Amino acid sequence: MKNLGTIALIVSCLIIVAAIFSLTSFTKIEPEPNPITVKLADESNYTVESLSTLIDALNDFSFEFYDQIGTSEDGNVFFSPYSIFVALSMAYEGAAGNTSTEMQNVLNVLQNDSVTLGTFGRLYNLLNQNQDGYTISTANAFWAHQDYTFLQEYLNLLENFYMAEANELDFAKNVEAAETINNWIEEQTNDKIKDMISPSSLSDYTKLVLTNAIYFKGMWAIPFDPDNTYETDFELTSDETTQVDMMSDIDNDYNYTETDDLQIIELQYAGDDLSMIIVLPKENNITIAESALNSGNLAIWINSLMGDEVDVEIPKFKFEKKYSLNDLLRNMGIIDAFVPDIADFSKMDGTNILFISEAIHQSFVEVNEEGTEAAAATAIIMEATAIPEEPKRFIADHPFVFLIQHKETGAILFMGRVMNPAE
Secondary structure, three states: OOOOOOOOOOOEEEEEEEEEEOOOOOOOOOOOOOOOOOOOOOOOOHHHHHHHHHHHHHHHHHHHHHHHHHHHHHOOOOOOHHHHHHHHHHHOEEEEHHHHHHHHHOOOOOOHHHHHHHHHHHHHHHHHOOOOOEOOOOOOEEEEEEEOOOOOOHHHHHHHHEEEEEEEEEOHHHHHHHHHHHHHHHOOOOOOOOOOOOOHEEEEEEEEEEEEEEEEEEOOOOOOOOOOOOOEEEEEOOOOOEEEEEEEEEOOOOOEEEEEEEEEEEEEOHHHHHHEEEEOOOOOOOOHHOOOOOOOHHHHHHOOOOOEEEEEEEEEEEEEEEEEHHHHHHHHHOEEEEOOOOOOOOOHHHHOOEEEEEEEEEEEEEEOEEEOOOOOOEEEEEEEEOOOOOOOEOOOOEEEEEEEEEOOOOEEEEEEEEEEOOO
């Protein structure tokens, strides 16, 4: 059977759980009438300028998070900055005091601001469109404890601007609750992210779980011919190699640029709405590429891309990753949100007893001849408390960095590092 040709598959989910450390009883939420299903998020008050500002904040977050995870993790890296950013933003909307200040410093967006909220809605609407050659979908949901009351203003904000699906669960039945949330994540990621939330992460202290999921499947605008894929060495280090299946395309035009130390190529997906950017150090030293990663350089590289005849060779790869985000986010400056009795999420429920007990991100990526499939999910759990004559050659036979970007907005949806395609 012909290979699907997936370049990347990413799934991500973030969970926030709030725990209560008192014996105070809470009034059960009375069921509301079934709301009218709205297909599009509220994007009123957004402007072209506000969308650009939001994308800048997202992309800055992407590179800052990569700095943290790239340092703390060995080997391959893959995550959806979009998924993490959106899930954290949903939690941030309920923060107050220093908790809010710390989250704002990391996310760099205004809280409960009509223009910003409308811009989140606009980005959601732009991404949730299926075009010829690719499929992309994002989804948000919140899962409230059935015996806990949240401020209606906060819930309305999640539903209207983040299009977050409202759910109630009995977290005391942690096995059933975890299964329900995991089933939602699997459905939203085309079964690529499974068993993300462990029942042990949930309990009667759990009051809220916020989730985001993103799924992408795209075909290359210029597919790789499987007959041209061959087995070769991939240089792990100067004296160590591994065997990989190397995809090859000769004498085609690609958007390409280079610096003294790097080669940068753009691989288009069918439909021309998304693309993969690969940053390959000319020497086998991934640090050269990673040290150059920032929003300013990305903009320079993209603006420098020119159509050119390039011989392209990149390895097929497939891997899954799961990250606990607590320490990574603390290192970025979100500290109080994880500390009982100090965290302030009073804009969620009017109290100071909620804190983030766990933040989780899980992803999957696969790259092959025909295109890319990617999925990711994030969950935040809260508890109370000059041009040569010959074609250029882009041979990715040693570690490289890649990202998948929504071209219209410039939003980085997925980002990763390939250290060993064979793992």
